[in-house]
Structures are given as C-alpha cells and as structure tokens.
Amino acid sequence: MKARAFAYARPRTLQEAHAAFADAEGDASYISGGQSLVPALAMRLQAPQVLIDLGGIAELRGVGLEGGVLRIGALTRHAETLTDPLIRAHAPLLTAAAPFVAHPAIRNRGTVGGSVALADPASEFPAMMLAMGAEMEISGPEGLRRVPADEYFQDLYQTAIEPGEILVALHVPAAGPNHVCAFEEMARRRGDYAMVGGGILAERAGDALVSIRIALFSVGPTPVRARSAEAALIGQVLDAGTIAAAQGALEADIDPLDDEEVPAAMRRHLARVLLGRLLRKLEIAG
Template identity: 75%
Template sequence: MKARAFAYARPQTLAEAHAAFAEADGDASYISGGQSLVPALAMRLQAPRQIIDLAGIAQMRGIGVEDGVLRLGALTRHVDALRHPLIATHAPLLAQAAPFVAHPAIRNRGTLGGSVSLADPASEFPAMMLAMGASMEISSPEGLRLVPADDYFQDLYQTALEPGDILVALHIPCAQPGHRCAFDELARRRGDYAMVGAGIMALMDGDMVADMRIACFSVAATPVRARNAEGALIGQRLEAESIAAAQRALDEDLDPPDDAQISPSMRRHLARVLLGRLLQRLEATP
C-alpha cells in the first residue's frame, strides 16, 4: 500500500508548528525521524491531511548540561545515545540501552523524542526515562511545561501529550558518583522487541542502597516502575538475600497481559530472572 496524499509543512519554530496544526483542524501528524510514522502511513493505519516536519526547529536540538540536568533535544537521534560523550558521562543507563534498540539503520534516523512520544510499551528508551527519573519538556500553544516520567506514561500509546502538543526535550538528572546502573533485555533475536527488559539506577551509600529506581518494559501497557522491588532493596546491602527478596516483590509489581507469544506467568518468571542478573551485576560493580 501507499500513503494517501497529504500536505507538508516544515516550520522553523514551535509557534509555527502549533499554527500549522491548528490550520489543519487537528487532522495532522508531527514527524521527526519517521521510523514509526512512515510505516503507519504506508499501511494507512494513519492518514492525516497534513504532515508537520519538526526537523527544522532549533529549540528541539542540542545536548547540554545545566544545573545538574542533562537536556536532550527531542530531535537527538538514537545513535547519539551510543556515541555522545555527555550522554555516556551523565546518562550512562541510556548509553547502555541504546545498542539494544532495533538495528543501525533505525538508530541512525530514529529520534529519542519520537520514541518517547510514541511510548511503545516494548521500547527501551521510554522505560529508561522512568528509571532515570527524567522529565519531559512539552510545548503547547499556551507555553512550555515539565512533566515527570512517573506522570507521563498513562496507558497503551497514551501519554501526557495532548492533541497538538510537541515533546521538545528530555530532562535527565545527571548521574552522580554514587550511582550504579544496569540494563538488559531478553529477546528471541537481537533487534527484536524484548520479551522482557529492565533498567536500574541505584544510588549507593558505601555498600548500602540509598535509593533505587527499577523500570521494566514489555510487561504491561506502559513502562512499569517496580516499586515493591525497589522497596525491598532500599536500606539494604546488595547481597543474595536482598536480591531474592526483590525478585519475590517483583511479582507484586507486574501484571502482564495474556499474549499469543508468551504467557503472563512466563513473562513474570523471565522478569525475575532478569532482575536477579542485573542486581548481581550491580553488586559486582566497584
């Protein structure tokens, strides 16, 4: 199939983008890297009257650090998460997750903002926003607002973005010397969507866990904070007993849907196995 005919606009500012959306009476779609939208257009799963290309908006570009926060413009490409030194230094969990995202051709074009806007529950980057305690900088005709990741992901492909809103940037608290992080996923083949995946940001005080954020993906309609597993670890040493307690607590955090490919009980089992591996990896990190 081919996409239906559509008008095309390439605004240079956020105000121009919002105006273009309003002129289309909401029958428009924003595009950045296009790795999700273009296939949807080709299959006519989406058929907007107008495509609004955000690639020319300077405010959505750039990678920088200010006041302990790493700001990633939404047009930052997946490949930058692999290579950019500021990301490697200040958001190492994002750098660990990047090699698992699809394939090089997609990473070279796909944008972080596009991934987080789509919020596919099987995608790596949305879950890492949860694990890192990121906030989303969102533009509407009324102005800019910041939405914490804990409030951003609401339901299947549903986020805090309202019709016409634009995700401008991702604000990630910079990793501190006491932070340890770990990422992994279980997939049938490298580049496939994961059967289950997780990322962890742990703040250590000596050999004690001072704080812990665990985010799982491919386990629900949205990325999931494993708050019960986190609670089992905070104030504890990372050792066999506390890791086993966190694995048991994880069952209270997850309620996977039934799936033709994998049962909920198997997904829970894989999540427990994966969590154990990641926590053992953190335990071994100096």
Template identity: 85%
Template structure:
C-alpha cells in the same frame, strides 16, 4: 500499500509548527525520525492531511548540562546516546540501552523524543525515562510545561501529550560518580522487541544502596516502576538474600497480560530472572 497523498510542512520554530497544526484543523501528524510514522502511513494505519516535519526546529536539538540537570532535545537520535559524552556520563542508562534499540539503520534515523512520544510499552527509552526520574517538556500554543515520567505514561500508547502538543525535550537529574546503572532485555533475536526488559539506576552509600529506581518494559501497557523491589533493596548490601527478596517483591509490582505468543506466567518468570541479572550487573559495576 502506499501512503495516502498528504501535504508537507517544515516549520523552523515551535510557533510555526503549532500554527501549521492549527491550520490543518487537527488533521495532521508530527514527524521527527519517522521510524514509526512512515510504516504507519504506508499501511494506512494513519492518514493525516498534513505531515509537519519537526527536524528544522532548533529548540528541539542539543544535549546540555546545567545545575545538575541534563536536558536532551527530543530530536537527539538514538545513535547519539551511544556516543555523546554528556549522555554517557550523566544518563548512562540511555547509553546502555541504545545498542538494544532495533538495528543501526533505525538508530541512525530514529529520535529519542519520537520513541518517548510514541510510548510503545515494548520500547527501551520510555522505560529508561521512568528509571532516571525524567521530566518531559511539552510545548503547546500557550507555552510549555514539564510532566514527570510517572504521570506522563498513562496507558497503551497514551501519554500526557495533548492534541497538537509537541514533546520538546527530556530533563533528568544528572547521574554522578556514586551512581551505577544496569540494563538488559530478553528477546528472541537481537533487535526484536523484547519479551521483557529493564533498567536500574542506583546510588551507592559505601557498600549499601542509598537509593534505587527500577523500571521494566514489555510487562504491561506502560513502562512499570518496580517499587516493591526497590523497597526490598533500599539501604541493603547487594547479596544473594537481598536479590532474592527483590525478586519475590517483584511479583506485586507487575501484572502482565496473556498474549498470543507469551503467557503472563512466562513473562512474570522472565521478569524475575531479568531482575536478578540486572542486580548482579550492579554488584560488579565499578
């Protein structure tokens, strides 16, 4: 199939983008990297009258560190998470997750903001926003606001972004030398959607865990914060017993659905195995 004919706009500011959306009376779609929208257009799953290309908006670009907070512009490409020094130093989960995102061609075009805006429950970056305690900066014609990750991801492909609004940037507390991170996923082939995946960002206090955030994906309609497993580990030294306690607590954190390919019981089992792998990564992290 081919996409339905559409008009094309390339604004140079957020104000122009919002004006273009209003002029289309809502029958428009924003595009950044296009790695999700273009296939949807080709299959006519989406058929807007107007495509609004956000690539020329400077406010949505760049990575900056200020007062302990890292700001990542929504147009930052997946591949930049692998190489940008500020991301590698202060958002290590993104750097660890990036090699698992699809394939190099997609990573070179796809944007982090596009992934977070789409909020595919099997994608890596949305869950890492939850693990890092990020806030999403959302622009509307009335101004901008920030929404915490816990409130941003609402349901399957549903976020706090309203009609016509634009995800501008992601803000997260900058990780420091006391933080350690781990990421892994289980997929049938590298680059496929994960059967289950997750990331951990923890802060050490000597040999013990001072604080920890665990986020999983492909275990529900949204990324899932494993609060029970976190509570089982807080203040403890990572050893066989604390890891086993966290795995047991995980059963209360996730409620995966059955689907045509993977039964819920199998996904639950894989999540327990994956959590053990992630925690053992932290044990050997420098």
C-alpha cells in the same frame, strides 16, 4: 500499500508548528525520525491531511548540562546516545540501552523524542526515562510545561502529551560518582522486540543502596516502576538474600497480559530472572 496523499509543512519554530497544526484543524501528524510513523502511513493506519516535519526546529536539538540536569533535545538520534560525551557521562543508562534499540539503520534515523512520545510499552528509551526520573518538556499553544516520567506514561500509547502538543526535550538528573546502573533485555533475536527488559539506576552510600529506580518494559501497557522491589532493596547491601527478596517482591509490581507468543506466566518468570541479572550487575559494579 502506500500512504494517502497529504500536504507537507516544515516549520522553523515551535510557534509555526503549532500554527500549522491549528490550520489543519487537528487533522495533522508531527514527524521527526519517522521510524514508527512512516510504516503507519504506508499501511494507512494513519492518514493525516498534513504531515508536519519537526526536523527544522532548532529548539528540539542539542544536548547540554546545566545545574546538574542533562537536557536532551527531542530530535537527538538514537545513535547519538551511544557517542555523545555528555550522555555517556551523565546518563549512562541511556547509553547502555541504546545498542539494543532495533538495528543500526533505525538508530541512525530514529529520535529519542519520537520514541518517548510514541511510548511503545516494548521500547527501551521510554522505560529508561522512568528509571532515570526524567522530566518531559512539552510545548503547546499556551507555552511550555514539564511532566515527570512517573506521571507521563498513562496507558497503552497514551501519554501526558495532548493533541497538538510537541515533546521538546528530556531533562535527566545527572548521574553522580555514587550512582550505578544496569540494563538488560531478553529477546529471541537481537533487534527484536524484547519479551521483557529493564533498567536500574541506583545510588550507593558505602555498600548500601540509598536510592534505586527500577523500570521494566514489555510487562504491561506502559513502562512499569517496580516499586515493591525497590522498597525491598533500599538501605540494603546487595547479596543473594536481598536479590531473592526483591525478586519475590516483584510479583506485586507487574501484571502482564497473555498473548500468543509469550504467556503471562512466562513473562512473570522472565521478569524475575531479568531482575536478578540486573541486580547482580549492580553488585559487580559496586
């Protein structure tokens, strides 16, 4: 199949983008890297009257560090998270996840903002934003606002972004010298959607964990914070006993659905195994 005919706009500012969306009376789609939207257009799952290309908007580009917060422009390519020195130094969990995102051709075109805006529950970057405690900077006709990751992901492919709004940047608290992180996913083949995956960002004081955020993906309609498992680890030293306790607590955090490829019981089991691997990585990193 081929996409239906559409008009094309390439605004230079956020204001022009919002104006183009308003002129289309809402029958428009924004595009950045296009790795998800273009197949949807080709299969006519989406058929907007106007396609608004965000690639010319300078405000959506760049990576910078200010006041202990790393700002990652929404148009940052997946591949850049592997090479950008600021991301590698201050958001290492994002760099750890990046090699698992699809394949090189997709990483060279896809954008971090596009992935987070789509919020595919099986994608790596949305869950890592949750693990890192990021804030999403969103632009609308009334101006800019920020939404914490814990409030941003609402339901299957549903986020706090309202129709016509644009994800501008991701604001990530910079990791410090006492932070450790780990990423892991299980897929049948490298580049396939993961059966289960997750990332951890934790802070140590001596040998004990003083803070920890665990985010899992492919275990529900949104990325999931494993809050019960986190609570079992706060103030603890990582060893076989605390890892087992966190794995047991994980049962209260996830409620995966059955599907034809991976039954819910199997996904729960894989999530426990994955959490153990992640925590052992942290143990070694310490």
